[in-house]
Amino acid sequence: MDSTRISLTDFVDFVGRPSMTGKLAKVREIKHRGPYTATSDLYRPVREAIIRTHAAAGDKWEIRVHLARANAGGRFDNIADAYLGWWGQRRIEWFEPGWQIGYLQGLPISVNPELGLEIDGRPHVIKLYFKEDPLPHTLSDIAARLMARVLREQTPREAAIAVLDVRRKRLLCMNDRPDLDILLDAEVAAFTALWAQA
Numbered sequence: 650m651d652s653t654r655i656s657l658t659d660f661v662d663f664v665g666r667p668s669m670t671g672k673l674a675k676v677r678e679i680k681h682r683g684p685y686t687a688t689s690d691l692y693r694p695v696r697e698a699i700i701r702t703h704a705a706a707g708d709k710w711e712i713r714v715h716l717a718r719a720n721a722g723g724r725f726d727n728i729a730d731a732y733l734g735w736w737g738q739r740r741i742e743w744f745e746p747g748w749q750i751g752y753l754q755g756l757p758i759s760v761n762p763e764l765g766l767e768i769d770g771r772p773h774v775i776k777l778y779f780k781e782d783p784l785p786h787t788l789s790d791i792a793a794r795l796m797a798r799v800l801r802e803q804t805p806r807e808a809a810i811a812v813l814d815v816r817r818k819r820l821l822c823m824n825d826r827p828d829l830d831i832l833l834d835a836e837v838a839a840f841t842a843l844w845a846q847a
Contacts, residue, residue: 654750654759655679655840657776661792664836665785669843676843692779694721695728699777700763703743709736728779728815735818742767744805746774751799753837760799764813772808773822774800777815784814786821791833793823798833 659679666672698715705711712729746765751758764775776792778784789812797810804810811822823829 653680654757656759657761657792657795660758660795660836660840661788663840664791665788669839672839673843673847676840677847680844680847692725692728692777694719695725695732695779696763696777698725698729699732703741703764703766706743709733731816731818735813735815735820740769744772747800747803749799749803751795753795753798754834754841756837756841758795758799760796762796762800772805773820774804774808774810775820776812778812779815781816783817784812784819784821786824789814789821790823790826790829791836793821794825794829794833797823797825798830 659675663672663675663679666675694716695712698712698719698721701707701715702709702711710733712732716725716729744765744767746762748759748761751760762774762776764773764777766773766775774796776796778789792812793810797804809822811820813820
């Protein structure tokens with residue numbers, strides 16, 4: 650796979666494709682789209698506004714200030730509203746969530762949860778999900794299991810590993826089922842096989 654890194658988001662999108670044809674199309678899209686650019690990262694302003702607010706121990710309403718500074722307020726008002734609604738009255742403290750490139754069967758996956766939050770006293774490592782379509786729990790479990798495997802040395806032992814479906818205000822904590830590793834490894838094998846042919 651040369652020096653290509655697959656993002657956690659792209660891998661989860663691949664897993665969520667319902668057919669092999671759809672999976673192949675996703676692999677081709679990743680393989681041929683070129684390097685990352687900030688301008689092609691649709692949710693970057695709202696993601697960075699959320700991270701900056703937590704990392705600076707700011708008041709939750711500062712998310713809107715950060716969006717306004719990025720000239721992105723209007724585009725992301727509904728997402729900001731949803732995130733603020735999820736935050737609600739929770740007592741939240743920031744910690745660094747960690748970042749690592751994991752190699753599963755030789756496939757380099759960039760695992761980068763955006764948030765390390767102690768929520769009402771319990772640490773959570775959280776990947777943000779902003780898309781219109783609801784995130785099925787099966788996909789959030791695979792994403793969380795991947796984070797747990799790759800970041801196990803950096804994550805507090807008692808931490809919940811989760812994906813936050815922001816638009817629906819749903820924190821999907823991993824159900825650590827015994828078949829999760831089997832499913833994850835099967836998807837990695839499928840991705841690698843399709844990459845070789847794409």
